[in-house]
Amino acid sequence: MPGNPEEIKMVSNAMANVPRRKMMAFLTGGEKTVAEIGEAVGKSMLDYHLKILEQAGLIEVAEGKVRLTEFGKNFMEGKKETPAEKADLSGAKPVEIAEVRQLLPCIADTTKLRIIANLAPPLGGALKALEPLFPRGRYSERIGALIIQRGDVLTTLYGAGNVTMTMIKDESEARENLQKLKETINEAIARGVAPAPREKVRVEPMEIYKYLPQTNCGECGEQSCYSFAIRLMNGEVSLDLCTPLKDPKYRQNLEHLQVMAEYI
Template sequence: MPGNPNEIKLVNNAMSNATRRKIMNFLSAGDKSTGEIGGEVGKTMLDFHLKLLQQASLIEIEEGTVKLSEYGKNFLEDKEDKSVNKITDISQAKPIEITEVRQLLPCIADSSKFRVIANMAPSLGETLKVLEPLFPRGRYSDKISALIMQKGEIITTVYGTGKVTMTMIKNEDEAKEALENLRSTINEAIAKGVAPAPREKVRVEPMELYLPQTNCGKCGEQSCYTFAIKLMSSEASLDKCTSLKEPKYATNQEHLQVLTAYI
């Protein structure tokens, strides 16, 4: 059963693709032949998709028959439980206001930019988790009880307590605009009273996993990780990573082409 970080990355990668998720759901009804799966999800790159699911220990293939592994079954059950438990009613939440912009300090990484610390009230607590789909590059962290969002270079973190931090802000006007956008996006959802539909996520991790991870900077980014983030937000194209053209990375490139096709 996957447990170490690399194995978890393989699972994340396998499940980051709509066709592969469809295959998993199709298999939850019982074992299928590869022909039946091809009929359900299409035959394009079917071998590739099955191989990734197999590598992630989610399925087993035997003499043309494909079935969910024990881990695959548990994975789907766990996912179902989590979605059932999701809070969907946000009708009790109150509209928020930005009550205070406390500090504008130079960024550590780039002193020409600022980091901002602000406050919003009332605090949203766990409701923040439900609001995650409102923000295309948003991710809720249970560990710090905060919603972390990325837009261009700006990374905004909204904590359940009401504290808001922003990094890589150009000036006060940009800070005000970003905070106002945040306020109005959240308040529009609260006014509707229902949680936004959970969105399918393509994770950054698989992208990063298949990049050469040399951090050579030829793509114009400081690291493969930041390039992966740009790929995710469609701000960079794969061909900017010239290292990927080396023959030894041919398979990585193929995987990345599939992943980027689903952004």
């Protein structure tokens, strides 16, 4: 069973990747063939993902069959993923843009704006049910908000009704984006049931690199920010290794990267 820091790091890196977490959850049902795993989870980089899990001591692969190791079974105890139920939106009411309260310069790019607006009535916990509507959206239990990335624009909808948008060109673009957001939400509320989760959008290394500090400082252990981006995309390193991102001036970059990390 892994116990030293290096082994623990290997397990952490192995489980930092969504496809590998799905593979582990699938294997809690018993031994599977490599082909069965590919059909259930996806065939993209399948051999690579299996190798990472095997190196971490979580699975055993032999003669085309894969099973959890004893450590893998213990690790997954209580972590089995259950199929998500359809989210009921029947109790939610249509929303309106109550106001755009503030237009402020963005921290990351002072030529762009950061807006603060209100949606009414507040959606509260119904925001989680709306996550599948957005290819790059994730609901954060920690802050009770739905975070949506579309290009450079990052939108955060809070359960209390507040809405923030970053990297906006002007007030006109802000109002246009808010209107589209309102229409998308109200269409889902009118149907009463959120759609099934969409297939995740593939993240490319250059897109990750775009939001990294690009200082090539080496503090993460890599020779360059681009090599870090490649390893991050492959699930071999975690975002918290990039210490410059903790600087307040990179706050919005970090927010974008945290959203993208959900799709790696």
